[in-house]
Amino acid sequence: MRIIFLLFVFYVSPTYADTLIKSGCSKGYLGVKWFIYEDADGNQYVDQDPRSWECGFDRFLNLNVEKESGDRFNPAIVTVDYKDMLGRNEPWGMVHHSTTVGKAVRVGRDTVYIFGDGRTGDGIFTLGREEIQFRIEEEPVCEVDSRIDCEGYRQNSSQDLIYYGEDDDRVVTWELGVLVYATHYTHGDDLPVGIMGELDEEHPLWDKWQKRVEQYNSIYEESGVHIRYKLSKLWLAHYHNLYDVGTMTTGKPVDVVLGYGTSYVDTCGVARVQTHFREGKPPYSMSRCSVYTDLHEIGHSVGLAHGPENQLWQATGYIFPEFGHGWNDICNGKDDLMSYGREGVFHSNSKLYCDEIFRDWYPAILAGGREWSDTAHALNRVRYGVSLVHKENDYVDPDLRLRPIQSKARRIGIEVID
Structure with missing residues (x-):
């Protein structure tokens, strides 16, 4: 027989009946x-x-600016030095903080990032009783002059795209809204066009779509595309064409829209091409096939084309005609997914070799080129603009009269039928 002795130790704080000696x-x-x-x-x-002010306990809070200016993607940086009288780190939180402009986010033990919120100018960050000044500026852009952008490439869109330099690898989030097609077979013949309801995270379809979005992100990561999708909205809807999809999602709180479950006759997907990105007007497309079809159609909706040597419907990039389109047989038999090649499973990238994408042996073959196909670079160039279609972190004026009016009108664009 084993006898186990348990020793319980209790801390008893002084009670009102106890006497201080x-x-x-x-x-x-x-x-x-x-x-x-x-x-x-x-x-x-x-x-x-152990923290008696009477017996010499003290704390010292110092704020320092590590990076004075920032914007919505590249933050101003403040370091926090909070120690006691012996130089030991003191715990702190963001409960008692404020900013006059921007949004402050704690990062790590001693750092605060301050991102822009659509307003610019000097701001004050306050933590406890300490405050420090920073500045929020407009995001830098790649200016276009006579259809030639700052990198020296032809750009068919007149929009100056946000640009932090050739080596910028910051990952940006695109909020994805999915319209799950409601069929007549399931929901009846008398089914009007429109959104029938929103499916939340508890709905069984949410997990299914979350896994599908993870596949999108895996393909992008392997291809060197600095975009990650976030499943933001999932709707059950009935629609007949791209016009319906665009109409019912204008002004919705997402950056990109995909209608899934139907398409035009004898197609896997269709898309409306956008070359100019505006708040409240998410690029949209339809798909009913694989994850590669989804990304193919989304690619069309943000300016990517099939390519000049594609099997059908040849076209160069709608925004970047020199490289913003697919190509066949880039990595031996592997094709860019914007092409019609049988193994269109990645986005071409002039900065990567094929073995870096497919983890296989290739004799020093580049996975793309700016002279013929670099759809990863084309996506990376538009990623900031698309992410601001829904400005979820921007300041909203409490006075309705001072808020900007969003037009419901949509630009006449190109429809791509696959």
Whole structure:
């Protein structure tokens, strides 16, 4: 037989019935005050306060600017130095903070990032009783002059796209809204065009679509595309064409829209091409086939084309005609997914070699080229603009009269039928 003895140790704080016999400041430990109490039975015990201001405890908070200016993607940076009188780190939080402009986010132990919220100018960050000044500026852009952009490539869109340089690899989130097609077979013949309801995270279809979105993100990551999709909205809807999809999602809180479950006759998908990205007007497309079809159609909706040597419907990039389109047989038999090749499973990228994408042996073959196909670079160039279609982090003026009016009108665009 095994006998197990359990020792329970309880901390008992002084009660109102206990009598304080003596107290004082510790001579060996700055900031510590000790107390001797006697309980009702005459037993004495010692308690202490390790953070006694009376006995020399103190804290010091210093804010320093590591990076003075920022914007909505590239933050101003403030470091927080919060220590006690012995130089030991003190815990702190963001409960008692404020900013006059922008949004402050704690990153790590001693750092605060301040992102822009659509307003610009000087701002004050306050933590506790300390404050420090920073500045929020407009995002830098790649200016276009006579259809030639700052990188020296032809650009068919007149929009100056946000640009942080050739080596910028910051990952940006695109909020995805999915319209799950409601069929007549399931929901009846008398089915009007429109959104029938929103499916939340508890709905079984949410997990299915979350896994599908993870596949999108995996393909993008392997291809060097600095975009990650976030499943933001999932709707059950009935629609007949692209016009319906665009009409019912204008102004919705998403960056990109995909209608899934139907398409035009004898097609896997269709898309409306956008070359100019505006708030409240998400690019939209329809698909009913594989994840590669989904990304193919989304690619069309943000300006990508099939390619000049494609099997059918040849076209160069709608925004970047030199490289913003697919190509066949790039990595031996592997094709860019904007092409009609049988193995269209990635986005071409002039900065990667084929073995970096497919983890297989290739004899030093580049996975793309700016002279013929680099759809990863084309996506990376538009990623900031598309992410601001829904400005979820922008300041909203409490006075309705001062809020900008969003037009419901839509630009006449190109429909691509696959």
